[in-house]
Amino acid sequence: MGKKYVNAALSESHDKNSMPVLEGTMGPHAVDIQAMYEQHGLLAFDPGFRSTASCKSAITFVDGGAGVLLYRGYPIDELAQHSNFVEVAYLLMFGELPDDSELARFRASIEQHNLLHEQVLSFYHGFRRDAHPMAVMVGVVGALSAFYHDIMDIRDPRDRINAAIRLIAKMPSIAAASYTYSIGRPQRYPNNNLDYASNFLQMLFGAPNKEYEVDPILARALDRILILHADHEQNASTSTVRMAASSGANPFACIAAGIASLWGPAHGGANEAVLKMLVDIGTPKNIPKVIARAKDKSDSFRLMGFGHRIYKNFDPRSKVIQQSAREVLAHLGKDDPLLDIAMQLEEIALKDEYFIERKLYPNVDFYSGILLRAMGFPVNMFTAVFAVARTAGWASHWLELQEESHGIDRPRQLYIGKTLRHYPKKK
Numbered sequence: 001m002g003k004k005y006v007n008a009a010l011s012e013s014h015d016k017n018s019m020p021v022l023e024g025t026m027g028p029h030a031v032d033i034q035a036m037y038e039q040h041g042l043l044a045f046d047p048g049f050r051s052t053a054s055c056k057s058a059i060t061f062v063d064g065g066a067g068v069l070l071y072r073g074y075p076i077d078e079l080a081q082h083s084n085f086v087e088v089a090y091l092l093m094f095g096e097l098p099d100d101s102e103l104a105r106f107r108a109s110i111e112q113h114n115l116l117h118e119q120v121l122s123f124y125h126g127f128r129r130d131a132h133p134m135a136v137m138v139g140v141v142g143a144l145s146a147f148y149h150d151i152m153d154i155r156d157p158r159d160r161i162n163a164a165i166r167l168i169a170k171m172p173s174i175a176a177a178s179y180t181y182s183i184g185r186p187q188r189y190p191n192n193n194l195d196y197a198s199n200f201l202q203m204l205f206g207a208p209n210k211e212y213e214v215d216p217i218l219a220r221a222l223d224r225i226l227i228l229h230a231d232h233e234q235n236a237s238t239s240t241v242r243m244a245a246s247s248g249a250n251p252f253a254c255i256a257a258g259i260a261s262l263w264g265p266a267h268g269g270a271n272e273a274v275l276k277m278l279v280d281i282g283t284p285k286n287i288p289k290v291i292a293r294a295k296d297k298s299d300s301f302r303l304m305g306f307g308h309r310i311y312k313n314f315d316p317r318s319k320v321i322q323q324s325a326r327e328v329l330a331h332l333g334k335d336d337p338l339l340d341i342a343m344q345l346e347e348i349a350l351k352d353e354y355f356i357e358r359k360l361y362p363n364v365d366f367y368s369g370i371l372l373r374a375m376g377f378p379v380n381m382f383t384a385v386f387a388v389a390r391t392a393g394w395a396s397h398w399l400e401l402q403e404e405s406h407g408i409d410r411p412r413q414l415y416i417g418k419t420l421r422h423y424p425k426k427k
Protein backbone atom coordinates (compact mmCIF):
# COMPACT_ATOMS: atom_id res chain seq x y z
CA MET A 1 0.00 0.00 0.00
CA GLY A 2 1.53 3.35 -0.97
CA LYS A 3 1.84 6.24 1.45
CA LYS A 4 -1.73 6.99 2.53
CA TYR A 5 -3.07 9.27 5.15
CA VAL A 6 -5.32 8.22 7.93
CA ASN A 7 -8.43 10.00 6.61
CA ALA A 8 -8.17 8.33 3.19
CA ALA A 9 -7.45 4.93 4.71
CA LEU A 10 -10.32 5.22 7.19
CA SER A 11 -12.81 6.74 4.78
CA GLU A 12 -12.47 3.69 2.53
CA SER A 13 -14.01 1.61 5.21
CA HIS A 14 -16.68 1.94 7.84
CA ASP A 15 -18.09 4.96 9.51
CA LYS A 16 -15.29 7.35 10.50
CA ASN A 17 -16.94 7.80 13.87
CA SER A 18 -15.99 4.28 14.95
CA MET A 19 -13.24 5.81 17.10
CA PRO A 20 -14.77 7.90 19.86
CA VAL A 21 -12.78 10.55 21.73
CA LEU A 22 -12.38 9.79 25.44
CA GLU A 23 -12.20 12.67 27.89
CA GLY A 24 -10.27 12.41 31.15
CA THR A 25 -10.72 14.69 34.16
CA MET A 26 -7.57 16.64 33.21
CA GLY A 27 -5.10 16.67 30.35
CA PRO A 28 -5.37 15.68 26.70
CA HIS A 29 -8.36 13.73 25.38
CA ALA A 30 -7.68 10.37 23.72
CA VAL A 31 -8.97 8.79 20.52
CA ASP A 32 -10.13 5.31 21.42
CA ILE A 33 -8.46 3.27 18.66
CA GLN A 34 -8.98 -0.15 20.25
CA ALA A 35 -11.28 -1.20 17.42
CA MET A 36 -9.21 0.40 14.66
CA TYR A 37 -7.39 -2.74 13.55
CA GLU A 38 -10.52 -4.88 13.70
CA GLN A 39 -12.65 -2.35 11.83
CA HIS A 40 -10.08 -0.77 9.49
CA GLY A 41 -7.20 -3.24 9.32
CA LEU A 42 -4.87 -0.42 10.39
CA LEU A 43 -2.41 -0.23 13.29
CA ALA A 44 -1.26 2.98 14.99
CA PHE A 45 2.53 3.40 14.90
CA ASP A 46 3.97 5.09 18.01
CA PRO A 47 7.25 3.34 19.02
CA GLY A 48 8.11 5.67 21.93
CA PHE A 49 4.50 6.04 23.05
CA ARG A 50 4.82 9.80 22.47
CA SER A 51 1.14 10.01 21.53
CA THR A 52 -0.24 6.88 23.14
CA ALA A 53 -2.19 6.47 26.37
CA SER A 54 -1.47 2.90 27.46
CA CYS A 55 -4.19 2.85 30.12
CA LYS A 56 -6.62 4.89 32.17
CA SER A 57 -5.17 5.90 35.54
CA ALA A 58 -6.30 8.02 38.47
CA ILE A 59 -3.05 8.05 40.41
CA THR A 60 -0.78 10.81 39.08
CA PHE A 61 -1.20 13.66 36.62
CA VAL A 62 1.60 15.54 34.88
CA ASP A 63 1.11 18.67 32.79
CA GLY A 64 4.49 18.86 31.06
CA GLY A 65 3.80 22.23 29.47
CA ALA A 66 2.91 23.90 32.76
CA GLY A 67 5.38 21.92 34.89
CA VAL A 68 2.60 20.52 37.10
CA LEU A 69 2.72 17.21 39.00
CA LEU A 70 -0.28 16.02 41.06
CA TYR A 71 -0.51 12.87 43.20
CA ARG A 72 -4.23 12.04 43.40
CA GLY A 73 -4.88 15.74 42.71
CA TYR A 74 -2.51 17.16 45.31
CA PRO A 75 0.41 19.33 43.98
CA ILE A 76 3.82 17.76 44.56
CA ASP A 77 5.29 20.88 46.20
CA GLU A 78 2.48 20.94 48.79
CA LEU A 79 2.99 17.25 49.57
CA ALA A 80 6.77 17.74 49.78
CA GLN A 81 6.25 20.59 52.20
CA HIS A 82 3.44 19.28 54.43
CA SER A 83 3.26 15.48 54.09
CA ASN A 84 5.56 12.51 54.67
CA PHE A 85 6.44 9.50 52.53
CA VAL A 86 4.27 6.98 54.39
CA GLU A 87 1.23 9.25 54.10
CA VAL A 88 1.99 9.83 50.41
CA ALA A 89 2.32 6.06 49.85
CA TYR A 90 -1.13 5.62 51.42
CA LEU A 91 -2.51 8.43 49.21
CA LEU A 92 -1.08 6.83 46.05
CA MET A 93 -2.36 3.38 46.97
CA PHE A 94 -5.84 4.25 48.24
CA GLY A 95 -6.59 7.58 46.54
CA GLU A 96 -7.30 9.70 49.61
CA LEU A 97 -5.20 11.13 52.44
CA PRO A 98 -5.56 8.93 55.54
CA ASP A 99 -7.05 10.19 58.79
CA ASP A 100 -4.91 9.76 61.91
CA SER A 101 -6.15 6.25 62.71
CA GLU A 102 -5.82 5.07 59.09
CA LEU A 103 -2.28 6.45 58.94
CA ALA A 104 -1.37 4.83 62.26
CA ARG A 105 -2.69 1.45 61.05
CA PHE A 106 -0.89 1.78 57.70
CA ARG A 107 2.37 2.75 59.38
CA ALA A 108 2.02 -0.21 61.78
CA SER A 109 1.47 -2.61 58.86
CA ILE A 110 4.63 -1.31 57.18
CA GLU A 111 6.57 -1.77 60.42
CA GLN A 112 5.19 -5.29 60.72
CA HIS A 113 6.65 -6.25 57.34
CA ASN A 114 9.96 -4.39 57.13
CA LEU A 115 12.13 -7.33 58.24
CA LEU A 116 13.76 -9.51 55.61
CA HIS A 117 13.52 -13.31 55.93
CA GLU A 118 16.93 -14.40 57.19
CA GLN A 119 17.33 -16.62 54.16
CA VAL A 120 16.93 -13.59 51.89
CA LEU A 121 20.19 -12.26 53.29
CA SER A 122 21.98 -15.30 51.88
CA PHE A 123 21.14 -14.09 48.36
CA TYR A 124 23.46 -11.15 48.88
CA HIS A 125 26.42 -13.48 49.36
CA GLY A 126 26.02 -14.68 45.80
CA PHE A 127 27.03 -11.23 44.53
CA ARG A 128 30.54 -9.83 44.30
CA ARG A 129 31.09 -7.06 46.85
CA ASP A 130 31.52 -4.57 44.01
CA ALA A 131 28.19 -5.49 42.36
CA HIS A 132 26.12 -2.41 41.53
CA PRO A 133 23.34 -2.04 44.16
CA MET A 134 20.71 -1.89 41.41
CA ALA A 135 21.88 -5.28 40.09
CA VAL A 136 21.60 -6.64 43.65
CA MET A 137 18.13 -5.13 44.11
CA VAL A 138 16.85 -6.59 40.85
CA GLY A 139 18.05 -10.00 42.01
CA VAL A 140 16.88 -9.84 45.62
CA VAL A 141 13.44 -8.35 44.89
CA GLY A 142 12.93 -10.91 42.14
CA ALA A 143 13.95 -13.63 44.59
CA LEU A 144 11.29 -12.42 47.05
CA SER A 145 8.73 -13.75 44.57
CA ALA A 146 9.97 -17.20 45.64
CA PHE A 147 9.05 -16.38 49.26
CA TYR A 148 5.68 -14.82 48.65
CA HIS A 149 4.18 -16.84 45.84
CA ASP A 150 2.10 -19.67 47.23
CA ILE A 151 0.91 -17.72 50.27
CA MET A 152 -0.55 -14.99 48.09
CA ASP A 153 -3.60 -15.03 45.86
CA ILE A 154 -3.49 -11.87 43.74
CA ARG A 155 -7.18 -12.35 42.99
CA ASP A 156 -7.86 -11.56 46.66
CA PRO A 157 -7.86 -7.77 47.27
CA ARG A 158 -6.55 -8.24 50.83
CA ASP A 159 -3.60 -10.27 49.57
CA ARG A 160 -2.93 -7.61 46.96
CA ILE A 161 -2.82 -4.86 49.59
CA ASN A 162 -0.53 -7.02 51.72
CA ALA A 163 1.82 -7.58 48.78
CA ALA A 164 1.96 -3.82 48.13
CA ILE A 165 2.64 -3.12 51.81
CA ARG A 166 5.34 -5.81 51.98
CA LEU A 167 7.09 -4.25 48.99
CA ILE A 168 7.00 -0.71 50.40
CA ALA A 169 8.05 -2.01 53.84
CA LYS A 170 10.97 -4.13 52.70
CA MET A 171 12.53 -1.93 50.02
CA PRO A 172 14.60 0.24 52.43
CA SER A 173 15.93 -2.92 54.14
CA ILE A 174 16.80 -4.44 50.74
CA ALA A 175 18.46 -1.24 49.48
CA ALA A 176 20.36 -0.68 52.72
CA ALA A 177 21.59 -4.29 52.75
CA SER A 178 22.79 -3.83 49.14
CA TYR A 179 25.01 -1.03 50.44
CA THR A 180 26.20 -2.56 53.72
CA TYR A 181 27.01 -5.82 51.93
CA SER A 182 29.17 -3.93 49.43
CA ILE A 183 31.28 -2.44 52.25
CA GLY A 184 31.47 -5.64 54.27
CA ARG A 185 29.30 -4.35 57.11
CA PRO A 186 26.59 -6.56 58.68
CA GLN A 187 23.05 -5.82 57.52
CA ARG A 188 21.20 -3.75 60.13
CA TYR A 189 17.66 -4.48 61.20
CA PRO A 190 14.91 -1.88 61.02
CA ASN A 191 14.19 0.02 64.24
CA ASN A 192 10.47 0.66 64.54
CA ASN A 193 11.02 3.49 66.98
CA LEU A 194 12.10 5.51 63.95
CA ASP A 195 10.07 6.86 61.05
CA TYR A 196 10.49 5.43 57.54
CA ALA A 197 13.24 7.78 56.32
CA SER A 198 15.14 7.74 59.63
CA ASN A 199 15.00 3.95 59.64
CA PHE A 200 16.39 3.86 56.12
CA LEU A 201 19.27 6.15 57.19
CA GLN A 202 20.16 4.05 60.26
CA MET A 203 20.12 0.82 58.23
CA LEU A 204 22.39 2.45 55.66
CA PHE A 205 24.86 4.32 57.80
CA GLY A 206 24.57 2.79 61.27
CA ALA A 207 27.36 0.52 62.51
CA PRO A 208 27.10 -2.30 65.08
CA ASN A 209 29.78 -0.82 67.27
CA LYS A 210 28.21 2.55 67.91
CA GLU A 211 24.87 4.24 68.37
CA TYR A 212 23.60 5.90 65.19
CA GLU A 213 22.04 9.25 65.86
CA VAL A 214 19.61 10.30 63.14
CA ASP A 215 20.08 13.90 62.00
CA PRO A 216 16.48 15.18 61.71
CA ILE A 217 17.42 17.59 58.92
CA LEU A 218 18.86 14.74 56.85
CA ALA A 219 15.89 12.50 57.66
CA ARG A 220 13.49 15.23 56.52
CA ALA A 221 15.52 15.77 53.34
CA LEU A 222 15.47 12.02 52.59
CA ASP A 223 11.74 11.84 53.29
CA ARG A 224 11.23 14.70 50.83
CA ILE A 225 13.36 12.92 48.19
CA LEU A 226 11.18 9.82 48.65
CA ILE A 227 7.98 11.87 48.24
CA LEU A 228 9.27 13.58 45.08
CA HIS A 229 10.30 10.30 43.46
CA ALA A 230 7.29 8.22 44.54
CA ASP A 231 5.35 8.26 41.27
CA HIS A 232 5.23 9.86 37.84
CA GLU A 233 2.43 8.54 35.60
CA GLN A 234 3.34 5.92 32.97
CA ASN A 235 7.13 6.41 32.95
CA ALA A 236 9.28 3.62 31.53
CA SER A 237 9.67 1.66 34.78
CA THR A 238 6.02 1.99 35.79
CA SER A 239 4.94 0.91 32.32
CA THR A 240 7.31 -2.06 32.69
CA VAL A 241 5.65 -3.03 35.98
CA ARG A 242 2.19 -2.67 34.45
CA MET A 243 3.11 -4.71 31.39
CA ALA A 244 4.57 -7.51 33.53
CA ALA A 245 1.53 -7.34 35.82
CA SER A 246 -0.87 -7.62 32.86
CA SER A 247 0.13 -11.28 32.47
CA GLY A 248 -0.78 -11.96 36.12
CA ALA A 249 2.86 -12.29 37.16
CA ASN A 250 3.94 -12.31 40.81
CA PRO A 251 4.04 -8.70 42.11
CA PHE A 252 7.59 -9.03 43.46
CA ALA A 253 8.74 -10.21 40.02
CA CYS A 254 6.90 -7.26 38.43
CA ILE A 255 8.64 -4.79 40.74
CA ALA A 256 12.01 -6.43 39.97
CA ALA A 257 11.29 -5.70 36.29
CA GLY A 258 10.54 -2.09 37.21
CA ILE A 259 13.86 -1.79 39.07
CA ALA A 260 15.66 -3.10 35.98
CA SER A 261 14.00 -0.47 33.78
CA LEU A 262 14.60 2.36 36.28
CA TRP A 263 18.34 1.60 36.31
CA GLY A 264 18.86 2.89 32.77
CA PRO A 265 20.73 6.25 32.48
CA ALA A 266 17.90 7.68 30.36
CA HIS A 267 15.58 7.09 33.34
CA GLY A 268 16.34 6.71 37.04
CA GLY A 269 20.01 6.01 36.43
CA ALA A 270 20.37 9.65 35.34
CA ASN A 271 20.99 10.88 38.91
CA GLU A 272 24.17 8.80 39.07
CA ALA A 273 25.09 9.89 35.53
CA VAL A 274 24.56 13.58 36.44
CA LEU A 275 27.03 13.38 39.28
CA LYS A 276 29.61 11.62 37.14
CA MET A 277 29.08 14.31 34.49
CA LEU A 278 29.56 17.12 37.04
CA VAL A 279 32.71 15.45 38.38
CA ASP A 280 34.03 15.09 34.80
CA ILE A 281 33.30 18.77 34.15
CA GLY A 282 35.36 19.53 37.23
CA THR A 283 35.44 23.29 36.85
CA PRO A 284 33.04 25.92 35.46
CA LYS A 285 35.47 26.76 32.69
CA ASN A 286 34.75 23.35 31.12
CA ILE A 287 31.01 24.07 30.88
CA PRO A 288 31.08 25.57 27.33
CA LYS A 289 32.80 22.42 26.06
CA VAL A 290 30.16 20.19 27.63
CA ILE A 291 27.31 22.31 26.26
CA ALA A 292 28.90 22.07 22.80
CA ARG A 293 29.13 18.27 23.09
CA ALA A 294 25.47 18.05 24.17
CA LYS A 295 24.49 19.99 21.03
CA ASP A 296 26.75 18.04 18.68
CA LYS A 297 24.63 15.49 16.81
CA SER A 298 27.71 13.46 15.96
CA ASP A 299 28.37 13.03 19.68
CA SER A 300 26.16 10.62 21.63
CA PHE A 301 26.75 12.67 24.80
CA ARG A 302 23.63 14.17 26.37
CA LEU A 303 23.42 16.65 29.20
CA MET A 304 22.39 14.28 31.97
CA GLY A 305 19.60 15.58 34.19
CA PHE A 306 18.28 17.73 31.34
CA GLY A 307 15.26 17.14 29.15
CA HIS A 308 12.18 15.06 29.69
CA ARG A 309 9.66 13.25 27.53
CA ILE A 310 6.77 15.06 29.22
CA TYR A 311 8.15 18.20 30.89
CA LYS A 312 8.72 20.98 28.38
CA ASN A 313 9.03 23.34 31.34
CA PHE A 314 10.77 23.12 34.70
CA ASP A 315 10.26 19.74 36.40
CA PRO A 316 8.52 20.91 39.62
CA ARG A 317 10.55 18.35 41.56
CA SER A 318 13.93 19.75 40.53
CA LYS A 319 13.24 23.11 42.20
CA VAL A 320 12.31 21.46 45.51
CA ILE A 321 15.41 19.27 45.40
CA GLN A 322 17.68 22.19 44.53
CA GLN A 323 16.36 24.03 47.60
CA SER A 324 16.84 20.94 49.75
CA ALA A 325 20.41 20.54 48.52
CA ARG A 326 21.19 24.11 49.55
CA GLU A 327 19.58 23.60 53.00
CA VAL A 328 21.45 20.35 53.69
CA LEU A 329 24.80 21.72 52.52
CA ALA A 330 24.30 24.78 54.74
CA HIS A 331 23.20 22.58 57.67
CA LEU A 332 26.27 20.39 57.30
CA GLY A 333 28.49 23.39 56.78
CA LYS A 334 29.59 21.81 53.51
CA ASP A 335 30.36 23.59 50.33
CA ASP A 336 30.03 21.41 47.24
CA PRO A 337 31.70 22.91 44.17
CA LEU A 338 29.55 20.56 42.07
CA LEU A 339 26.47 22.53 43.16
CA ASP A 340 28.06 25.69 41.80
CA ILE A 341 28.95 23.90 38.56
CA ALA A 342 25.37 22.54 38.30
CA MET A 343 23.83 25.96 38.82
CA GLN A 344 26.14 27.61 36.30
CA LEU A 345 25.49 24.76 33.84
CA GLU A 346 21.74 25.25 34.28
CA GLU A 347 22.03 29.01 33.84
CA ILE A 348 24.10 28.72 30.65
CA ALA A 349 21.99 25.92 29.14
CA LEU A 350 18.72 27.75 29.76
CA LYS A 351 20.02 30.72 27.78
CA ASP A 352 21.21 28.59 24.87
CA GLU A 353 18.96 28.47 21.77
CA TYR A 354 19.47 24.69 21.38
CA PHE A 355 17.96 24.00 24.80
CA ILE A 356 15.34 26.73 24.56
CA GLU A 357 14.13 25.53 21.15
CA ARG A 358 13.86 21.94 22.37
CA LYS A 359 12.35 22.95 25.73
CA LEU A 360 15.07 21.13 27.64
CA TYR A 361 14.97 21.94 31.36
CA PRO A 362 16.58 20.40 34.43
CA ASN A 363 14.63 17.33 35.55
CA VAL A 364 14.29 15.58 38.90
CA ASP A 365 17.69 13.96 38.52
CA PHE A 366 19.69 17.12 37.96
CA TYR A 367 20.08 18.10 41.60
CA SER A 368 19.15 14.89 43.43
CA GLY A 369 22.68 13.51 43.13
CA ILE A 370 24.18 16.60 44.74
CA LEU A 371 21.75 16.34 47.65
CA LEU A 372 22.31 12.61 48.10
CA ARG A 373 26.08 13.02 47.95
CA ALA A 374 25.90 15.77 50.59
CA MET A 375 23.94 13.33 52.77
CA GLY A 376 26.70 10.72 52.47
CA PHE A 377 25.19 8.39 49.86
CA PRO A 378 27.72 6.78 47.55
CA VAL A 379 27.01 7.56 43.87
CA ASN A 380 26.05 3.97 43.05
CA MET A 381 23.26 4.12 45.66
CA PHE A 382 21.50 7.14 44.10
CA THR A 383 19.22 5.10 41.84
CA ALA A 384 18.61 2.60 44.65
CA VAL A 385 17.09 5.46 46.67
CA PHE A 386 14.95 6.33 43.64
CA ALA A 387 13.81 2.67 43.50
CA VAL A 388 12.83 2.69 47.19
CA ALA A 389 10.67 5.75 46.56
CA ARG A 390 9.18 4.58 43.28
CA THR A 391 8.08 1.29 44.85
CA ALA A 392 5.13 3.22 46.30
CA GLY A 393 4.12 4.28 42.78
CA TRP A 394 4.83 0.91 41.19
CA ALA A 395 2.79 -0.87 43.89
CA SER A 396 -0.09 1.60 43.43
CA HIS A 397 -0.14 1.10 39.66
CA TRP A 398 0.03 -2.67 40.18
CA LEU A 399 -3.02 -2.44 42.43
CA GLU A 400 -4.84 -0.15 39.98
CA LEU A 401 -4.17 -2.51 37.09
CA GLN A 402 -5.68 -5.46 38.99
CA GLU A 403 -8.98 -3.57 39.18
CA GLU A 404 -9.31 -3.09 35.42
CA SER A 405 -9.47 -5.86 32.89
CA HIS A 406 -8.11 -4.89 29.51
CA GLY A 407 -6.25 -8.20 29.60
CA ILE A 408 -2.61 -8.85 28.75
CA ASP A 409 -0.63 -6.02 27.15
CA ARG A 410 0.33 -7.24 23.71
CA PRO A 411 1.51 -4.45 21.36
CA ARG A 412 1.57 -5.09 17.59
CA GLN A 413 4.34 -4.00 15.19
CA LEU A 414 5.01 -2.58 11.77
CA TYR A 415 6.77 -5.55 10.18
CA ILE A 416 9.68 -4.55 7.93
CA GLY A 417 11.37 -7.95 7.62
CA LYS A 418 11.59 -10.45 4.76
CA THR A 419 8.41 -11.56 3.02
CA LEU A 420 7.58 -15.28 2.84
CA ARG A 421 10.42 -17.45 1.49
CA HIS A 422 11.15 -21.19 1.65
CA TYR A 423 14.08 -23.17 3.00
CA PRO A 424 16.45 -23.92 0.14
CA LYS A 425 16.33 -27.59 -0.91
CA LYS A 426 19.60 -29.44 -0.23
CA LYS A 427 21.43 -29.88 -3.55
Ligand code: SDX
Nearest residue numbers: 232235266267268270294302303304305306307308309358
Ligand atom coordinates in the same frame (compact mmCIF):
# COMPACT_ATOMS: atom_id res chain seq x y z
C1 SDX B 1 13.44 10.44 34.63
O1 SDX B 1 9.27 9.53 32.18
C2 SDX B 1 9.42 9.96 33.37
O2 SDX B 1 8.49 10.45 33.97
C3 SDX B 1 10.79 9.78 33.96
C4 SDX B 1 11.03 10.41 35.32
C5 SDX B 1 10.22 9.75 36.40
O3 SDX B 1 9.97 10.38 37.43
O4 SDX B 1 9.91 8.53 36.23
O5 SDX B 1 10.71 11.78 35.29
C6 SDX B 1 12.49 10.27 35.74
O6 SDX B 1 13.77 9.48 33.99
C7 SDX B 1 13.89 11.82 34.24
C8 SDX B 1 14.77 11.83 32.96
C9 SDX B 1 16.19 11.47 33.35
N1 SDX B 1 17.03 11.29 32.18
C10 SDX B 1 18.01 12.15 31.85
O7 SDX B 1 18.23 13.19 32.46
C11 SDX B 1 18.87 11.70 30.67
C12 SDX B 1 19.11 12.90 29.73
N2 SDX B 1 17.84 13.22 29.10
C13 SDX B 1 17.63 12.65 27.76
O8 SDX B 1 18.16 11.37 27.57
C14 SDX B 1 16.21 12.87 27.28
O9 SDX B 1 15.90 14.17 27.54
C15 SDX B 1 15.10 12.00 27.83
C16 SDX B 1 15.39 10.55 27.66
C17 SDX B 1 14.85 12.27 29.28
C18 SDX B 1 13.84 12.36 27.05
O10 SDX B 1 14.10 12.03 25.76
P1 SDX B 1 12.99 12.25 24.61
O11 SDX B 1 11.71 12.78 25.11
O12 SDX B 1 12.96 11.00 23.80
O13 SDX B 1 13.59 13.43 23.85
P2 SDX B 1 14.24 13.30 22.46
O14 SDX B 1 15.29 12.25 22.49
O15 SDX B 1 13.17 13.18 21.44
O16 SDX B 1 14.93 14.75 22.36
C19 SDX B 1 14.34 15.78 21.63
C20 SDX B 1 15.53 16.61 21.17
C21 SDX B 1 16.55 15.78 20.39
O17 SDX B 1 17.23 16.66 19.53
P3 SDX B 1 16.72 16.77 17.97
O18 SDX B 1 16.78 15.36 17.41
O19 SDX B 1 15.31 17.32 18.05
O20 SDX B 1 17.72 17.69 17.33
O21 SDX B 1 16.23 17.10 22.32
C22 SDX B 1 17.53 16.56 22.35
C23 SDX B 1 17.52 15.32 21.46
O22 SDX B 1 18.82 15.08 20.92
N3 SDX B 1 17.80 16.21 23.75
C24 SDX B 1 18.95 16.46 24.37
C25 SDX B 1 18.77 16.03 25.67
N4 SDX B 1 17.54 15.52 25.83
C26 SDX B 1 16.94 15.65 24.62
N5 SDX B 1 20.11 17.01 23.92
C27 SDX B 1 21.12 17.10 24.84
N6 SDX B 1 21.00 16.71 26.14
C28 SDX B 1 19.85 16.18 26.58
N7 SDX B 1 19.74 15.78 27.85
